[in-house]
Amino acid sequence: MTIKLYVYILSIMDINKSLIEIGIKLSSERNLDRLLYLILQSARYICNADAGSLYLKEEKHLCFAVSQNATLEIKMGSEEFRKLFSPHTIPISNKSIAGWSAANKKVLNLGDVYQIKNAPYSFDRKFDKETGYRCHSMLTVPMKDKEDNLIGVFQLINKRKADKIEPFTKDDEKVAEALASQASVAINNVQLTEEIKAAHLETIYKLGLAAEYKDEETGNHIRRMSEFSKIIAESLGLDEGFIETIYHASPLHDVGKIGIPDNILTKAGKLTPEEWKIMKGHTILGYQLLKDSHSKIMQIASEIAYTHHERWDGKGYPRGLSKEEIPLTGRVVSLADFFDAVTSSRPYRDKPFPLPKTLRIIKEEAGKHFCPKIVDAFFDSIDRIKEIHYILSEGVRS
Ligand SMILES: [Fe+2]
Numbered sequence: 001m002t003i004k005l006y007v008y009i010l011s012i013m014d015i016n017k018s019l020i021e022i023g024i025k026l027s028s029e030r031n032l033d034r035l036l037y038l039i040l041q042s043a044r045y046i047c048n049a050d051a052g053s054l055y056l057k058e059e060k061h062l063c064f065a066v067s068q069n070a071t072l073e074i075k076m077g078s079e080e081f082r083k084l085f086s087p088h089t090i091p092i093s094n095k096s097i098a099g100w101s102a103a104n105k106k107v108l109n110l111g112d113v114y115q116i117k118n119a120p121y122s123f124d125r126k127f128d129k130e131t132g133y134r135c136h137s138m139l140t141v142p143m144k145d146k147e148d149n150l151i152g153v154f155q156l157i158n159k160r161k162a163d164k165i166e167p168f169t170k171d172d173e174k175v176a177e178a179l180a181s182q183a184s185v186a187i188n189n190v191q192l193t194e195e196i197k198a199a200h201l202e203t204i205y206k207l208g209l210a211a212e213y214k215d216e217e218t219g220n221h222i223r224r225m226s227e228f229s230k231i232i233a234e235s236l237g238l239d240e241g242f243i244e245t246i247y248h249a250s251p252l253h254d255v256g257k258i259g260i261p262d263n264i265l266t267k268a269g270k271l272t273p274e275e276w277k278i279m280k281g282h283t284i285l286g287y288q289l290l291k292d293s294h295s296k297i298m299q300i301a302s303e304i305a306y307t308h309h310e311r312w313d314g315k316g317y318p319r320g321l322s323k324e325e326i327p328l329t330g331r332v333v334s335l336a337d338f339f340d341a342v343t344s345s346r347p348y349r350d351k352p353f354p355l356p357k358t359l360r361i362i363k364e365e366a367g368k369h370f371c372p373k374i375v376d377a378f379f380d381s382i383d384r385i386k387e388i389h390y391i392l393s394e395g396v397r398s
């Protein structure tokens, strides 16, 4: 075996190993933006490309998703480089390079895009003129699923070898195509997961909405109070996971009202002690309804349903918990719910409290009704709270 052949076999083995490693990485990424970035970065790495872009198919267009460029990112900084791109689409047609590759579902390997002759597509030099960059070689690869449906395309620009720019090779084409099919599977999986997640969140929200409608409340109450809960959680400096969970779980705080008779729920006058006892039971009903779910959001929602009427001083219901015995989620939602309930109108109740009066009460109730730390966080973000209160008020948007 000649040394040249031995080195070639070693390099093929290396590429196969890299492809396997990349495949594992791609399949474990759950966020679409991060996945697309990773696909392009991997394709550039494996073919030694200076730059590249990735587009996803949407109906008859390719939608720009991500772009990377080692030379420009060093020259101008990654932040400034990203500002060069705004959302745009390319028609899937033979007129552009990416469009041709998408329309024909074929790889297009061009040695120098400034030398294209006798082809239906042309190269748009606008980006080069604006940035001073010079595109030479370009490898455009369609990403297709198992049924040969187009998912998108990626383009690799300027193959680097030592200090020179060269055309992409036949081997690059093969490797990039192998990567493209791995990428398609990963994109399909993430899109499916995102769809299921969106449907799951929508179902949770609609369930909360059903309970609020029964209370003759408008849908905006749960929208506002989930926004307030999120703002308070952010103001407390809690982690992203907690913030997202409380945002999606808080609309279910009153889901137990589904089990409360209408004549009690919407009674115009004062409730009798017996009726009040039944009304308070919405906390326990909500908890029982949600507690056995495997979903993290549902579990937190059951905790919120159970504890959103507890008070810091122990005078709340249903269990009379006090201080830190009340979970943080319950303490946050308690204030968000109170603020929205008293500042918005309900058909069977007196007029809403004016904002200054409500804020005064909240301040006075720190350490009594509400956790002092949560009250501080609420006032730290009062401008954002007021903004949401205004934008989502009944008169402004329904
Ligand atoms: Fe409630």
Ligand SMILES: [Fe+2]
Pocket (backbone or CB within 6 Å): 221, 225, 253, 254, 337, 341
């Ligand atoms: Fe509520």
